[in-house]
Amino acid sequence: MTAPIPDPMLPRPFRIEKVRRDLSDTFTMELVPAEGGEFTFAAGQFNMLYVFGVGEVPISISGDPGDRSVLVHTTRAVGAVTKALDALKAGEVVGVRGPYGTPWPVEAAFGHDLVFVAGGVGLAPLRPAIYQAMANRERFGRVVVFYGARTPEDILFKRELERWRGRFDMSVHVTVDRATGKWSGNVGVVTNLVAKGGFDPSATMAFVCGPEVMMRYSAAALEKRGVARPSIYMSMERNMKCGCGLCGHCQWGPHFVCKDGPVFRYDRIADLLSIREL
Amino acid sequence: MPGVDGPKTTTFALDKAGLDRLIAALRRRGYRVIGPSVADDAVVYGDVASAADLPAGLGDEQAGGRYRLRRRDDGALFGYTVAPQGWKRHLYPPRQKLFAARRSAAGFEMLPPEPPAAPMAFLGVRACEVAAIAIQARVFGDKAYPDPGYGQRLAAAFVVAVECAQAGGTCFCASMGSGPAVSGGFDVKLVELAGSGRHLFLASAGSPAGTDLLAELDAPEAAPGDVAEAERQVAVVAGAMGRTMAAETARTLGEHAEHPRWDEVAKRCLTCGNCTMVCPTCFCTTVEDSTDLKGEHAERWRKWDSCFTVDFSYIHGGSVRTEGRSRYRQWITHKLSSWHAQFGSSGCVGCGRCITWCPVGIDITEEVAAIQASRK
């Protein structure tokens, strides 16, 4: 007999070090392994987070892949498990399985302009790639972030966006679907920002994350600007019960979104995206 | 497998008492022997203690939406074709505990796993079922995160295959290349020869463990005439199947996502999921979390699930596959087409269960044929 195979369905306990409220329904947690040690991941990967007795959900990692001492997740509370997660406080424990899935190909984008297109909480799964890009800033041409939120109150990582915008080596454009209060910035969908350009389409890699319709329209807008399909990547979302290719739930055509994705190259999935209820 | 130059595998002739000795020898080796018996007017694969537990003199009638046991007068023990539920029930049980955990001062801690159950010996595995087990072994094993439970149960199992002596009413294994002859994936293979005044089980080994077991049974070598009869018998079965699968169309079903046939089949399909529950290769599961009343002890269970439920594809905001059309398309396209890309073979072994157990008799071969016919 060879050594026993580790059971991929067993969560590892992680202690919550810190919780920060980002938006009324969205929060960021910093986790450390309860038994000590580090956590290594690649930008774009996700974990299955387990709340004791309640259930498990796939959540992307939103922290810096260069920092192995802490695991960061940003979650929007929408249902049973994410609300139970929201109710946990620093010092309490969550179960973690992962990291799973394909990463954003940040290194493959070296030498290109790098464009991030995010919608809503979709900025969270992109943030590790943004950190990684900025840690290797000299390797890229322009670095551009296009971000769309529903209202100004829904803008995630607001202070960080402002800080990034203040840098001379990065451009950040934010838009909202609906202006409220003193908002004097862009109003409209994020694809309008993409249409304005600010990058060299013939030498651009674009990473897109947000609701599926938003990603479809964003990819179309990028393509219209002249970015080739194989240079566009997006992160798909499907129901996931295992995260590692065993439960069948995340299937999308021939793909298991959990292990063949969530990050896909657009030319490989463009046909599937156009099929209703696949 | 006996090679051309290798030593020839001996074929033994067991009588009913010899079969009993085989079961006893398996039990002596610590196996829990699981084989066919009758419960609730159907054949089920469950614990058997001796040959007396097997369904003597019973056959089955299977047709679209129809299953009946019937008497046969030759006393055959393996005279039925396949039970409604295959060996998946034992290798990948419908409910499996994934873990238990206990609340602790620091949050919670995982409780140690339960020790593995006794190894199983499967008695009466058909060719299509051997193929289905091999397919599920790839599904659960051939990946970055294999399922250790399936791998352990299969590695520990002893497989006694029994070749079919007649084609079932809904079978099409011959056109899927998965039967009816059993050609590998077993420890011992049996061929039952019943009627015409004799009742024999020709036994040959497919592994060292099988050779070892047969050597212990004190059985005579089979007569050449009986060995030839066994070969003739399975050749007749291969030619007696009422259905064939249009293989090329099946493999490319994924290219017909917008075919009008999906609307036609959706008018009949009840999205009950029976087909997925009886299919020996369907592997989808969901999980269920629970705690005791005090919230101190939590468990997580894995349960068989079906792509025919609306919840299956639920993501915040709504399910992906709301229409019956999309769910039937998902099932059959996955089974016949995307399976090739995912696991290097079809996901169908032609056992016919999904046809037999569909309450409205939807026939997977007929659905593919309809799409094939429209292609020209």
Ligand SMILES: Cc1cc2nc3c(=O)[nH]c(=O)nc-3n(C[C@H](O)[C@H](O)[C@H](O)COP(=O)(O)OP(=O)(O)OC[C@H]3O[C@@H](n4cnc5c(N)ncnc54)[C@H](O)[C@@H]3O)c2cc1C
């Ligand atoms: C790869 C991946 C990465 C994700 N990353 C993030 C992230 O970083 N931040 C974040 O806030 N959300 C993320 N999500 C979405 C998040 O998983 C869902 O919001 C969450 O599963 C909802 O579960 P619930 O029990 O709170 O909601 P309920 O509505 O009560 O969920 C019911 C069931 O549906 C499933 N489900 C519901 N919505 C989704 C969904 N959108 N995707 C998959 N399964 C779902 C749940 O697992 C649960 O089984 C991600 C999803 C995927 C697939």
Ligand code: SF4
């Ligand atoms: S799809 Fe139908 S015929 Fe094919 S293996 Fe499954 S149950 Fe048997």
Ligand code: SF4
């Ligand atoms: S094909 Fe038949 S068995 Fe399968 S879900 Fe539809 S009605 Fe049920």
Ligand code: FES
């Ligand atoms: S989430 Fe289970 S197979 Fe992908």
